[in-house]
Amino acid sequence: xxxxxxxxxxxxxQEGDNSIINCAYSNSASxxxxxxxxxxxxxxxFIIDIRSNMDKRQGQRVTVLxxxxxxxxxxxxxxxxxGDSAVYFCAKTSEASYDKVIFGPGTSLSVIP
Amino acid sequence: EPEVTQTPSHQVTQxxxxxxxxxVPISNHLYFYWYRQILGxxxxxxxxxxxxxxxxxxxxxxxxxxxxxxxxxxxTLKIRSTKLEDSAMYFCASRAGVISGANVLTFGxxxxxxxx
Numbered sequence: 001x002x003x004x005x006x007x008x009x010x011x012x013x014q015e016g017d018n019s020i021i022n023c024a025y026s027n028s029a030s031x032x033x034x035x036x037x038x039x040x041x042x043x044x045x046f047i048i049d050i051r052s053n054m055d056k057r058q059g060q061r062v063t064v065l066x067x068x069x070x071x072x073x074x075x076x077x078x079x080x081x082x083g084d085s086a087v088y089f090c091a092k093t094s095e096a097s098y099d100k101v102i103f104g105p106g107t108s109l110s111v112i113p
Numbered sequence: 114e115p116e117v118t119q120t121p122s123h124q125v126t127q128x129x130x131x132x133x134x135x136x137v138p139i140s141n142h143l144y145f146y147w148y149r150q151i152l153g154x155x156x157x158x159x160x161x162x163x164x165x166x167x168x169x170x171x172x173x174x175x176x177x178x179x180x181x182x183x184x185x186x187x188x189t190l191k192i193r194s195t196k197l198e199d200s201a202m203y204f205c206a207s208r209a210g211v212i213s214g215a216n217v218l219t220f221g222x223x224x225x226x227x228x229x
Contacts, residue, residue, distance in 0.1 A: 100161060
């Protein structure tokens with residue numbers, strides 16, 4: 001079946017440094033990938049997405065990289081701020097099941113002031 | 114900014130009791146979802162709903178679960194006879210539609226269900 005997983009459950013970075021959160025997926029038919037941020041006591045919040053026909057997409061302070069060869073996805077946060085402290089989930093849909101978003105287990109990012 | 118609202122924020126119930134969790138999706142959204150998150154674990158898909166019917170459901174969404182859109186604004190999740198393992202945070206989400214392109218879900222803040 002399809003799955004999404006992350007390499008590390010926790011990540012600590014110094015304020016101002018760049019953060020990289022990694023994710024692996026299993027199904028090569030995946031069409032669409034999304035990163036969500038979940039702050040304590042809140043629901044997941046959309047950060048950025050990327051389609052499988054792209055390798056890179058940039059947003060404000062965030063970049064998502066997709067390596068389809070090794071089925072790897074990463075989220076880069078530039079100049080990490082205390083407000084970036086949260087759990088980050090990679091998620092995916094597939095062409096076969098566009099309406100079903102599957103979440104990975106999450107990486108907890110802690111920003112050290 | 115439009116948001117998805119959920120009630121109650123926290124419900125405590127006895128095992129075997131029925132529970133209804135309520136959601137008001139964003140008004141012009143067409144697709145509606147329920148997810149759950151057991152404490153400290155990942156967000157799990159339960160069900161998606163479009164055009165007044167279930168479009169997809171997971172193995173978790175068994176006969177004890179049902180969803181309904183009783184009017185033009187509310188979207189409910191019912192658990193008929195709660196079990197201890199139903200204790201979790203339940204998130205409602207909605208999205209606009211395929212025309213808008215991305216499958217971007219907007220989540221509510223969640224309803225915490227505690228089954229005793």
